[in-house]
Amino acid sequence: MTIxxxxxxxQKVSSRLRILLILTFWCTNLSYADKPTFEIIIENHLFxxxxxxxxxxxxxxxIVHNNDPTPEEFESYELNREKVVMGKQKAVIFIGPxxxxxxxxxxxxxxxxxxxxxxxxxxx
Amino acid sequence: xxxTSVIIILREALEAALIISVLLAFSRYxxxxxxxxxxxxxxxxxxxxxxxxxxxxxxxIGEGVAQDILFATIHFLVVAVLxxxxxxxxxPSQTHLLPYLMLFAINLAILRExxxxxxxxxxxxxxxxxxxxxxxxGIIGLAIGVSIGAICYYLLLSLRNGHFIPVTFIxxxxxxxxxxxxxxxxxxxADILSxxxxxxxxxxxxxxxSLIGQLxxxxxxxxxxxxxxxxxxxxxxxxxxxxxxARIKKQPDN
Numbered sequence: 001m002t003i004x005x006x007x008x009x010x011q012k013v014s015s016r017l018r019i020l021l022i023l024t025f026w027c028t029n030l031s032y033a034d035k036p037t038f039e040i041i042i043e044n045h046l047f048x049x050x051x052x053x054x055x056x057x058x059x060x061x062x063i064v065h066n067n068d069p070t071p072e073e074f075e076s077y078e079l080n081r082e083k084v085v086m087g088k089q090k091a092v093i094f095i096g097p098x099x100x101x102x103x104x105x106x107x108x109x110x111x112x113x114x115x116x117x118x119x120x121x122x123x124x
Numbered sequence: 125x126x127x128t129s130v131i132i133i134l135r136e137a138l139e140a141a142l143i144i145s146v147l148l149a150f151s152r153y154x155x156x157x158x159x160x161x162x163x164x165x166x167x168x169x170x171x172x173x174x175x176x177x178x179x180x181x182x183x184x185i186g187e188g189v190a191q192d193i194l195f196a197t198i199h200f201l202v203v204a205v206l207x208x209x210x211x212x213x214x215x216p217s218q219t220h221l222l223p224y225l226m227l228f229a230i231n232l233a234i235l236r237e238x239x240x241x242x243x244x245x246x247x248x249x250x251x252x253x254x255x256x257x258x259x260x261x262g263i264i265g266l267a268i269g270v271s272i273g274a275i276c277y278y279l280l281l282s283l284r285n286g287h288f289i290p291v292t293f294i295x296x297x298x299x300x301x302x303x304x305x306x307x308x309x310x311x312x313x314a315d316i317l318s319x320x321x322x323x324x325x326x327x328x329x330x331x332x333x334s335l336i337g338q339l340x341x342x343x344x345x346x347x348x349x350x351x352x353x354x355x356x357x358x359x360x361x362x363x364x365x366x367x368x369x370a371r372i373k374k375q376p377d378n
Contacts, residue, residue, distance in 0.1 A: 059318065063187075070247030073240070077332035080309050080347055084191070084243055086180045092187040094315040099322075109244055111128055 035094070037061040040116070042072050042085065045107065047116035056100040056120040062093045072114065076105035079118065096120070125254060129261030130268070132244055136237035137269025138342040143202075143233045145273040146295050147209070147226045149280035153288050156219065160227035167227075168234025175235060176242035192314035198236050199307035203300040203361065205229040210293055210368045290369045295343075297365025301358040302345020308354050309347075322349035 036055055040062060041048045054060045064074050066085040074093060075082045085091040095103075098120035107114025144161070151158045183191045209225050212218040241262070248255040283291055311317040327348035330337050340346035347354065 057321075059315070061315075071243045072247075073244075077337075078327070078349070080349060081313055082309075083188070083313060084179065084183070084240065086183055086243070087247070089180065089183055090188070091183060091191075092189065093313055095313075097319070097321050108132060109128070109247060 035059050035061045037063060039063045039065065042066045042068055042107065042114065044068065045070075045072070045110035045113040047105075047107070047114055050116040051119060052116065053119045053121055054096070054098070055123045057097045057122075059094055059096045060098075062095060062118075063090055064093060065090045071109065073108035074105060075108040076103060076118075078103040079105060081105070082108075125257045126261040126264075129244075129258040130265040133241060133262040133265030134269050135265075135338065135342075136241050137266050138272060138338075140230075140233045140237045141269045141273030142276060142342055143206075143299060144230055145277040146280065146292055146299070147230065149277050149288075150209075150213075150292050151223070151226065152281060153292075154213065154219065154222070156223055158223075160223040161230065164227045164230035165234060168231045168238055171231065171235045172238025172242055175239040176246070179239065179243065189314040189316070192310040193316070195236060196307040196310040196314075198232050199303040199310070202229050202232045203303050203307075205232070206296050206300050207364065210296060210365060213289075214368075214372050289372055293365055293369035293372070297362045297369070298344040300365060301361040302341070302343070304361050305345045305347060305350065305354045305358050308351070308357065312351070317353065319351040319353070321351065323352050323355050325349050 036058065038052050038054055038060060040052060042064065045068065052062075064083075064085050066072055066087055066089055069087040071084060071086050073082065073084050074091065079095050079098075081093055081095060083091050083093050095118065098118070100120050100122050103118040103120065105116050105118060148158060148161060151160075179191065182194065205225050205228050209222060209229065212221055212225070245255075245258065245262070248258050280288065280292060280295075308317060312319045325348060330340065330346070330348065332338070332341065332346065332348050337346060337348070345358070350358070
């Protein structure tokens with residue numbers, strides 16, 4: 001019954017709106033399924049570890065813990081990411097899907113020391 | 125430390141300075157009052173300070189996703205207001221609204237950039253020597269940013285009458301399209317939107333970290349590895365502004 005009703009209803013929805021709906025579902029990700037998670041620590045204006053290996057071609061969750069009292073901004077031109085991490089707090093940054101390769105990142109507030117690289121590798 | 129602070133403040137100031145200079149030139153050209161500028165700067169500064177103080181609390185919500193959503197919303201709002209400015213400009217009965225809209229747009233633009241600058245400085249509050257250094261750097265960065273904005277302003281005003289409106293509208297269109305593209309990145313970062321990977325990689329041509337890359341980023345939101353959604357929405361927004369510019373050009377004398 002319900003399916004029949006839904007079917008009839010969707011037929012009424014104009015084709016343009018339907019395309020829009022499909023696009024929206026295609027773009028949004030409402031299912032917060034478990035994604036591979038990696039943690040990075042900021043301490044004395046250094047990223048630990050400075051090299052993070054992540055799987056390529058999939059979305060990855062980075063958790064950046066700032067153990068310093070000072071704020072820092074996680075930034076990467078290659079990843080197109082930019083996020084302030086307040087002192088003694090953490091920030092979550094989703095990245096990817098990435099092609100295999102190296103993606104440098106840095107702390108914008110202390111760029112001379114805070115440097116690191118995300119390395120996306122193909123998982124066989 | 126000085127160089128770092130010059131770069132940080134310059135990057136933030138440049139984005140705001142460009143929007144300010146275009147809207148200021150726009151006001152001058154349209155013979156509108158420009159007192160909105162000082163109000164916008166004052167309100168934007170107070171707002172930045174408040175936002176910088178709320179941010180530690182805000183970034184605890186939803187694993188910090190609230191921060192990304194707020195900044196993306198600010199970007200979308202600026203674009204909506206700039207769109208309204210362009211839309212209402214051709215309607216003489218509505219021009220009295222323009223100063224308020226510009227005040228709002230500049231206020232929001234300063235809010236986002238100013239908040240980051242203030243957060244950066246809070247890290248040095250306990251160290252007087254470093255604070256001195258980064259303050260000098262900040263003043264230099266701000267001065268360079270304001271100078272570039274001033275150059276942009278005078279260049280725009282030196283345009284011949286027939287060229288002013290199309291050029292300004294196209295500039296506002298590029299700035300808006302860039303802001304939308306940035307907002308989409310923030311939504312990717314927060315996992316609200318999903319990217320299908322980069323559509324192309326032009327980093328070999330122009331690196332985002334280079335001077336030209338930074339300038340292009342400020343003017344038109346240049347990204348070397350944009351997603352399909354970013355590119356399509358970019359052209360969509362730029363196209364709307366172009367359409368509005370073309371519509372006005374057709375009108376005889378305003």
